[in-house]
Amino acid sequence: MIAFSLKKIRLSFILVVLMALLSQHVLADGEKKFPAKPNIIFIFSDDHAYQAISAYGGKLMQTPNIDRIAKEGALFANALVTNSICGPSRATLLTGKYSHMNGYKRNDRTKFDTGQVLLSKAMQQNGYQTAWIGKMHLNSLPIGFDYWNVLPGQGHYYNPDFISQPSDTTRYTGYVSDLITRFSINWLDKRDNSKPFFLIVGHKATHREWLPDLQDLGAFDAKDFPLPATFYDDYKGRSAALTQDMTIDKTMRLTEDLKVNVNYEKNPIYKRFTPEQKKVFKAYYDKISQDFEARKLSGKALIEWKYQRYLKDYLSVAKSLDRNIGTLLDYLDKSGLAKNTVVIYASDQGFYLGEHGWFDKRFIYEESLKTPFVIRYPGVIKPGTKVNELMSNIDWAPTVIDIAGGKVPAVMQGTSFLPLVAGSKTARTPWRKEAYYHYYEFPEPHSVHPHFGIRTGRYKLAYFYQGADSWELYDLEKDPSELKNIYGTKGTEKLTADLKVNLKNLMTAYKDTEALKILESIK
Template sequence: MSDPIKLLFLLFLLLTSACARAQKDNTAAARRPNIIFILSDDHAYQAISAYGCKLVQTPNIDRIARGGALFRNALVGNSICGPSRATFITGKYSHMNGFKLNDTTRFDASQQLFPRILQQNGYQTAWIGKWHLNSLPQGFDYFRILPGQGDYYNPDFIEKGGHTTRDTGYVTDLITQSSIGWLQHRDTTQPFFLVVGHKATHREWLPDLQDLGAYDSIDFPLPPNFQDDYKGRVAAKDQDMTIEKTMRLKEDLKVHADYGRGPIYNRFTPGQLKTFRDYYEGKVSRDFDQLQPKGETLVRWKYQRYLKDYLSTARSLDRNIGALLDYLDQSGLAKNTVVVYASDQGFYLGEHGWFDKRFIYEESLKTSFLIRYPGVIKPGTTFNYLMVNIDWAPTMLDIAGVSVPADIQGQSFLPLLKGDTANWRKAAYYHYYEFPQPHHVYPHFGIRTEKYTLVHFYGPTDSWELYDLGKDPGEMHNVYQDKAYAQIADSLKHQLRILAARYKDEEAVKLMER
């Protein structure tokens, strides 16, 4: 073989080998799963039928559970909106990521965020909807976010580059439409990670026009501990988040609302406002005036109106999740797309007489978390293991086949999804900071195990509480001073010290040394 022919032959082999490697790389990239993380706001797990709710049905959220897995003990490390989101994207507790409070603090988005790590490893990344971190997202190829809390009707959106636009319509519909639009126009040569951040079901619970009155025919039963007297629980007694005293008739429940004033109703189109006002003035306010409820009757009336508005707002959320899931099915993306549905934390639907969140108690500590991963998760699986939102970031990285940085405090639960339950956590850590505004909940930190919750309230108070969740799931009886639980309390305190130190919570460590 002559030298020129040899050279051509070698070049042919090199090109063939390079093409084969490129094809192999593209095939491997195609197998990397896409990830859609749907994150709602204040959506209580008690309001989801997959979690056993008998009051309403959430057929589309339930689709994720039927096709994948549901976590019954998905917990948060700080039950409040902005800090929960900061924990989600950093995989670190609030004291480590610098965002402890729902105030005007600007979240440092230049720090290590798992979406940026995905981006650096070949994923297209996007965040659409509620961000709520007082800064602009980083580590995303695209974003279209609500300013602050955002508005339910005709909301503004900030797009990458800082440009602000106002869309006409209902916020949950608009976020879904923008999400599907991005999916349709993305770079199809790359896997993607998309956060769909919904505003629903945040206060003041403005339902979509088509959902007004959806549950007016239902008389919702009071939770068993609705009339809690908070005996033996200093912090629970001294809060400001009751339906009776804190929930506002005009602003929250729209009884004779100020339609001509304020930033909420000024955003409505004339047609939207007429439909909305016809319902709340023509029915809700009229019924209130006719009944003129007082005392216990008024409290019960407020509870009914609260649930009707809250659940009607959630109705649109479920419907839109269905629209997104339908698009994935119709486009063929469902086969290789992991879908997660979660809320930023739990919420009270009248338990202890409350709305809102914040406390380490079950209804705000626990959040919904459902995940569908075709070919990996057996459909209809239920997990009872303790999982915390610091675990979300490392799990998303693990699913994408990306190494998890050592300083991320969470633990990937991908092994759980694959059936490996060894070496999983037996206890979860919690620390809440925001005091005194807006709901006067004392700062506290604590530990939740399978059977018990131990919590230390500090600041204006210095008190401990212990709950036996097996005997007292409603957390009505603080048994910290009960001698029968002395050994359990000591053991839990020891575990709490270990966790505070492990997670480098120096404030909690010092408080326990006093």
């Protein structure tokens, strides 16, 4: 009887060991083992500039909760996008493909093709319960998600509508960032606990027109922000930069963007406010309007006043975003989910905070090409990791699937960056040495000419077409602000020729036949 019991104990022990081994995901070189199916939360904001994140060295404000993810995990210093604009970036997240391959090139009325291979479907097939809550902005309803509750279009900051299954639209009272966080936590509380989960939290912040939460009104009024060094850029030698329409000076609107002399009774945005909300909001901006009228500004004084107001509103909206990320992180801690949940924070692209005199994005230049990206993976990613290698948003979907222990679909054009952060040495090389970019939307709304280009660790080569018809070349080591276009200058001939060859190779590899035809036509 005792011998039989010992045999049972040994057998049980062997089974436990085998199950533990089967539940581990092992890198090819055997250096790192980690859980095959952790929970995954992807927090995805809109137009959030890395310059406004203190973990990236930004001095404009403190972002303790985004910083916490970076400190407890990894920060990517060179996370790049393939097409710097909102909808196309979301399409890339879902497909792991370039805009020309997933069919979503512009922010227009294009309906996103949900019939193609999607990250959400792959996660479901891999045994995950999936959800998207918040902003989606793809002119179609979510597919591959067991639960969704999304903003229609851009959504509203105050008292927004949400669409949930089966396409029911409901208006909720409150501030959009708070509501998205509350709905996310509610879903986490009620989810199927028998499955790992994959949740996308899509924030509207920090999208134009930057309406802060009531509690954040005036949060930065005591601060006077220094002008960026390139604020009065003259765009010499850069014809596409010269003809854009996205300056704080000429494009930014006093009433709609900066809330000066708003007609609260006629503007549909403010008709959504409750009387209590409107009273507080109006009282604050009435004082701003009165101060503006009293100053009677013109010339540079007016431009710089607009810049200060822009940053104060933008950063106030970002303050609420960071606070809500903290609320979600606190929930994970209190619920015990934190230890087995991967948390990712990213924006859909970079954004200009006065650099070159601009707001918005679109260009291949650094402020819009680079996006914030931090990831925390307890027990796998060493806290405080910094990754300098070039990473692209086509890599996001393959990485999430890889973390989940799934097989990355062959149609996805990106590569999992997990080996870069999971302690593997041999898997770090080879890695991407250059990245490809292609932007399309023209002429509306900001007259940024379509262009394609290549970014390496040190250099950037781009071609602007449909009227701009010009090349630009930058040495990012000597000219990080991209003020001096050195294309055609003596001594750059071989560099330019090599970059053009590499650019063509990338177009071929990524099957961008439209760009290849343009490239061939300008030789």
